[in-house]
Amino acid sequence: MPELPEVQTVLDGVESILLSRTIIGFENYYGQSFSKVPPEFSPSFPARLKEAKRRGKYMIFTLDNGSSLIVHLRMTGKLVYEPKPEAPHRHERARILLENGEALSFIDIRTFGKMHLIPTEDVIKHLPPLGVEPLSKEFNAKYLKEKIKGKKTPIKNLLLDQSIIAGLGNIYVCELLYRSSVAPTRTAKSLKDKEIKSIVKDTVEVLKEALAVGGTSVSDYRNIDDKTGEFQNFLNVYQKKNCPKGHEIENVKLGGRSSFFCPKCQS
């Protein structure tokens, strides 16, 4: 499931393709996987990419025709470069049409992903409230401590809250909590200063390590060339039976999501 490192990897790949090409339009093959917001919005094509950026798990492609394409991959979304695309295959939900018959295919088994083409001036208000970027200097112990104050929600749920920190998902939260020796079930307000500092440090560390190897591929995630990331080879607890020290991993449901942790190493 794409989180910050995977989204960034895809973004970089898409940017490298689009920078040297012209977009001639879009096609949608499934429900609302792709839509114009508002529906009557009708920018002119061809158009070229002006800027590609990421905010949390959202990709934002600003075009030179007054429109922006906002992409969220959710769990199973992929963007794949097709130099010679054929008829849309089974899970292809939409397509970014490029000159010379090329395309970027939006493939999404579970159909939760979304691509929205909107007026560029609407981008900010189109996005939901998003908290700080975990790789920016705004994300620090002081910020996290402030957000944690009085919250009795489990720390894991708080770290997954995109309006507090934008970009973390289930895998990296499980992993960073293991590194910090903090159990995911701990109430946010019970964390000591030392643990808060550790969480900040380990969040940055795990994200940077994953970014360096192209993200984590546990199920469907692929980069733009349909290659897997490598960070799944470095996971300590997520979907593991044993932690690196050989202790048995527990899996508890928090906020409806699997939370892998080692009860011996994390408390």
Add this chain to the structure above:
DNA sequence: CAATGATCCTGTCCGC
């Protein structure tokens, strides 16, 4: 306002 739960969706895996 905070916290919880249902919802969306399909491929995969497990037990019988």
Add this chain to the structure above:
DNA sequence: TGCGGACAGGATCATT
């Protein structure tokens, strides 16, 4: 062999 059910889960919306 085949079938039913559980599971995977980010974000949104409704409810408590």
